[in-house]
Amino acid sequence: MAKRVESPSSINTFKQCPRKYYYQYIEKLPTLPNIHQVRGNIAHSTLENFYEIDTSLFDENNYKIKFKEAGQKLLLFQWTQYKEKLDELGLSKDQERFYFEETMMMIMNWINHIIKDFTVLMERKKISIPEAFQQLTPIREQKFVSDHYSVQGFIDAIHHLEDEVHIIDYKTNSSFDFKDSIRLQLAIYSLLYFEKYGQTPSKVGIFFLRNKQKMIAVDEELLELAKKEITLIHLHTSSTEEIEDYKKKITPLCRWKTGQCDFYENCNPEEK
Numbered sequence: 001m002a003k004r005v006e007s008p009s010s011i012n013t014f015k016q017c018p019r020k021y022y023y024q025y026i027e028k029l030p031t032l033p034n035i036h037q038v039r040g041n042i043a044h045s046t047l048e049n050f051y052e053i054d055t056s057l058f059d060e061n062n063y064k065i066k067f068k069e070a071g072q073k074l075l076l077f078q079w080t081q082y083k084e085k086l087d088e089l090g091l092s093k094d095q096e097r098f099y100f101e102e103t104m105m106m107i108m109n110w111i112n113h114i115i116k117d118f119t120v121l122m123e124r125k126k127i128s129i130p131e132a133f134q135q136l137t138p139i140r141e142q143k144f145v146s147d148h149y150s151v152q153g154f155i156d157a158i159h160h161l162e163d164e165v166h167i168i169d170y171k172t173n174s175s176f177d178f179k180d181s182i183r184l185q186l187a188i189y190s191l192l193y194f195e196k197y198g199q200t201p202s203k204v205g206i207f208f209l210r211n212k213q214k215m216i217a218v219d220e221e222l223l224e225l226a227k228k229e230i231t232l233i234h235l236h237t238s239s240t241e242e243i244e245d246y247k248k249k250i251t252p253l254c255r256w257k258t259g260q261c262d263f264y265e266n267c268n269p270e271e272k
């Protein structure tokens, strides 16, 4: 059986529950849209497009407010772009307003951090606003595909600093823990980057949009973690596509107070 092309999400899904992996990636049952996913996409599109803004009319007195205005306009624009998807969720007006305002708070939090970095860079290097903005602009949404490892991933932002490369993923999560699933995602990105460019990034991390950026150093141990988990999933998924070989892993992630696994009805986890 041919090797499947995995991703950090598919591998983490398999680790969370092999049966869920089966439904999502082998049987390809549709997943249900939810506000957290849609809002995550809106936030990602806003940040991706933020670096396209024209800073030629910004000056030292107005750049902080101009950055914030640009972020507000971009979020508003993206929110309307996703109107159809938001409508499908059937939220009440109050609920939609709540999520919009919460997302705006995240974008403003992120922009405050950008302004801080931007101010330091301008003062240290004595460069113009457009130059500083250009130097802070990362490579965005880059797709990495490894034929060797049969894995792919999209990296949100790659920053080339003076002598370091930093890889960042944006998350709208309410938890700021560096869970195992996040560590594995970053390990796979590091491996993909290493394979493509022949050098490891210095650091990888998450920008938790409700909080701040958290980074870890990339070392041999992190790369080995990625290789080990990729090997393990291929061993399983390239040997069988039978549902009974993908065991149910019943945890609180099957059903919680306000929702349930996308495949709860198909799976019927209580049934042996």
Ligand code: SF4
Residues within 6 Å of the ligand: 017, 018, 019, 020, 023, 248, 249, 250, 251, 253, 254, 261, 262, 263, 264, 267, 268, 269
């Ligand atoms: S309901 Fe639970 S056991 Fe069933 S697929 Fe989802 S996570 Fe796995």
